[in-house]
Amino acid sequence: MNDDSVYDGLLGGDSSQWAFGTDFEDPLAGVDTTVPDGVHAAELAGLCLRLGDDALVLSQRLAEWCSRAPELEEDIALANFALDLLGQARLLLARAAAADPSIVPVLPEGSPVPAEDALAFFREAGQFRNVRMAEVPNGDFAHVVVRLLLFSLVRLATLERLTGSPDAVLAAIAAKGVKELTYHRDWAGRWFVTCAQGTDESRRRLLTALDQLWPLYDELFTTDDLRAGTDVVLDQVLAVAGVPRPQLAPLGGAGTHTEALSLMLAEMQVVARAHPMGRW
Amino acid sequence: MNVRERAAAVAAQVRDPEMPMLTLADLGVLRDVAVQDDVVVASITPTYSGCPAMATMRDDLVHRLTDAGFARVRVRVVLSPAWSSDWITDAGRAALRAAGLSPPVPAPAVTGPVPLTLGTTRRALTCPRCGSGRTSRVSEFGATACKALYRCDDCLESFDHIKEI
Numbered sequence: 210m211n212d213d214s215v216y217d218g219l220l221g222g223d224s225s226q227w228a229f230g231t232d233f234e235d236p237l238a239g240v241d242t243t244v245p246d247g248v249h250a251a252e253l254a255g256l257c258l259r260l261g262d263d264a265l266v267l268s269q270r271l272a273e274w275c276s277r278a279p280e281l282e283e284d285i286a287l288a289n290f291a292l293d294l295l296g297q298a299r300l301l302l303a304r305a306a307a308a309d310p311s312i313v314p315v316l317p318e319g320s321p322v323p324a325e326d327a328l329a330f331f332r333e334a335g336q337f338r339n340v341r342m343a344e345v346p347n348g349d350f351a352h353v354v355v356r357l358l359l360f361s362l363v364r365l366a367t368l369e370r371l372t373g374s375p376d377a378v379l380a381a382i383a384a385k386g387v388k389e390l391t392y393h394r395d396w397a398g399r400w401f402v403t404c405a406q407g408t409d410e411s412r413r414r415l416l417t418a419l420d421q422l423w424p425l426y427d428e429l430f431t432t433d434d435l436r437a438g439t440d441v442v443l444d445q446v447l448a449v450a451g452v453p454r455p456q457l458a459p460l461g462g463a464g465t466h467t468e469a470l471s472l473m474l475a476e477m478q479v480v481a482r483a484h485p486m487g488r489w
Numbered sequence: 490m491n492v493r494e495r496a497a498a499v500a501a502q503v504r505d506p507e508m509p510m511l512t513l514a515d516l517g518v519l520r521d522v523a524v525q526d527d528v529v530v531a532s533i534t535p536t537y538s539g540c541p542a543m544a545t546m547r548d549d550l551v552h553r554l555t556d557a558g559f560a561r562v563r564v565r566v567v568l569s570p571a572w573s574s575d576w577i578t579d580a581g582r583a584a585l586r587a588a589g590l591s592p593p594v595p596a597p598a599v600t601g602p603v604p605l606t607l608g609t610t611r612r613a614l615t616c617p618r619c620g621s622g623r624t625s626r627v628s629e630f631g632a633t634a635c636k637a638l639y640r641c642d643d644c645l646e647s648f649d650h651i652k653e654i
Binding site: 234235236237238281292293295297299377378380387391394398399446449 | 568572609627
């Protein structure tokens, strides 16, 4: 066995084992990414970037929960959602880059960094298109429950609609995402009811988190016609939980970011930025 | 057997890296094998958006086909239709049971807006080890995205259940 790496003896000469991270692949390998007639490439790229950034940033926040949830089962659930969103982000950022290559940050010549990684790791906070609901720092368990409920409600409705997108690639990514968001929303809805109907303390924490996050809810709606469908489901959860709908006004500044995003990105991007020529 | 059939037979033997009792064909991940201008083109689809095994599946397909004498191999991703646990074959379900895993029941068919489910997910499962119908769910989320953890209330062994999607 080679002393240089403890893994060398385990691989049996096959260096392609994913568990040790030597190789990644184009998530859209062989997929026809030609922008269809009648679809505006820059608009499609912008839409995919926004949906991809929402998924990437919330995925990073959920990953911060690893080893910190109140129960092992819920820790695994949150990591599972983080992985789903990371997968959606990879596909969406790759789709955005293929539709409009001009959005991809330029790296040193010969850099092996794929387009979706260049978008994830080499943009500044101001270039990210995500909503603030995805980026604000984590709080307690009630906070992640409320955040996931409000986020998943609107993302599921958005992706359901996009299954009919004239762009077949986006439509396929959306159809797959619908299956995943279904159990994200169910999980968050169940815990919302559990916290609301649990102890005085769990209900107090839930209502506090709801008041904190509600002003950011309005920013999730890019078109008003998404509201009717999501309101029905939200009202269903609120009714079962016995929680009144908050009466707080939306926070202004939609489309901008909080300071928390740049701090989060500093940690998320530091290794990739230090090694733009790195092979992983 | 023509070239395409030979290539398809080789590809059909490649196993899933996370559940090696299943071939990619049994899992429903291998969608197609074609030969275009001397290039074998194998099409695979991810089980979940974030499935980390896609790169290994691709490498394994390339290695096995190359070893079998196909000089030029390409693996392409197919995103539509999205993978469903219903695509696991009968042979795959038998292999899962033989390995102590519980195969999925039929996935719910959704037409129209996706309904909210606030109740706990309940499934009538049989223990893959002793066949008892008395089982309890331990965790809806498990070792990989596709599994939930259950326990048999008779033989007391825990087992993984492949979730419906």
